[in-house]
Amino acid sequence: MARERKFSTVDLYQSTKHLLLEHGYDGFTFSMLANRLDISRGALYKYFENKEVLISEYMVFEMKKFMVQLHKIQEYKSFEEKFDYLIHLIFHDQEIHRLREIGLEIPRSPNTKVHENQEQLDQLHYEMYTSLQSFVELGKQEGIIKPSIPNGLFLGFIFQTIAIPNHENLPYSEWVSSIKEILRHGMFKI
Amino acid sequence: MARERKFSTVDLYQSTKHLLLEHGYDGFTFSMLANRLDISRGALYKYFENKEVLISEYMVFEMKKFMVQLHKIQEYKSFEEKFDYLIHLIFHDQEIHRLREIGLEIPRSPNTKVHENQEQLDQLHYEMYTSLQSFVELGKQEGIIKPSIPNGLFLGFIFQTIAIPNHENLPYSEWVSSIKEILRHGMFKI
DNA sequence: ACTTTAAGTGACACTCGTGTCACTTTATGA
DNA sequence: TCATAAAGTGACACGAGTGTCACTTAAAGT
Incomplete structure (x- = not known):
């Protein structure tokens, strides 16, 4: 029906991730991304109205991927095993922490798509939060974690x-x- | 001899600090600062050639102030007292950590003044490093800290x-x- | 072969921050 | 009181990123 695309969604997300980690939210530009994908800047506007839309969309993708991993924590039954898995997970997905911070830099926008993505991110963040909360609670129930430690502080230390x-x-x-x-x-x- | 200045150095540093913490290095502009000080942007160029010079100069000021505080750690003799003082210090000077990170964003510049300030910052950083290293070493000598813990990790945890x-x-x-x-x-x- | 349609291009107009500079303002001290 | 010199102003030219759009390109279906 139409001409073949010069880049895949995977290419696009990979480049976005790379550029975000290298230059931060403010430093990221459409020119850079276009350059990396070997297309013109104008072409990108066929798919994304602007930086906010692109990055918020990418963030949803990245967070979903992370949540798939995080949910696997349920496969481990004891707190000790979950603890080991969690540490392993966040060490092998180091960037997610920095990327989540970058995601928070996207200004709350009136744009519909951005707004939807931000709501979805909030939702994913909430899922993450509850999943981790119940992990900490388990640790307290099993009598492994000191009950005096606030849950947020426990998680804060790990992250x-x-x-x-x-x-x-x-x-x-x-x-x-x-x-x-x-x-x-x-x-x-x- | 000449007309009175509309702003003091203290005003300037305070505003710089505030704006840096609020907008980050990239987000900081001369327009913002001029606006906050109620002068024209052009006036700032009478004192600073550009953002790099201004911010690197401010960072030296801020780091020196912090080092005065940090050196007081020598007044405490035991490791336990030093530990308490250090925690107290960095909690009461929270921004210094974020500001130091922002300072690292100043691009290594060929400009003489910037270069000088950056060298001085490196020097101050080194002083901080050695001061903290000997603090950790003392903890190990006094048999309080586990000797297996790398010094950098110990300090990393605290910061x-x-x-x-x-x-x-x-x-x-x-x-x-x-x-x-x-x-x-x-x-x-x- | 021809039409359709999405992909891609590059030029244009716009915004915003930068750095400069001729000019104005205002204390001071001769 | 008036020359001086530093403080401050605002306009200008410039560069970089943005968003748009008419136009070109190339697969795919008829």
């Missing part, structure tokens, strides 16, 4: 932890197991 | 920790003491 820059370039496994150890039992002796 | 968003809006003292408790002895029982 902030992965953003600690490994300046000394310690080997991955050593780094992760040190972090787990600190999360479990702290940095002080006894 | 990332303050960035955990207190979504549940727990009272400050409760929040801080929970964080200290986790840093000391972790989130798991026993």
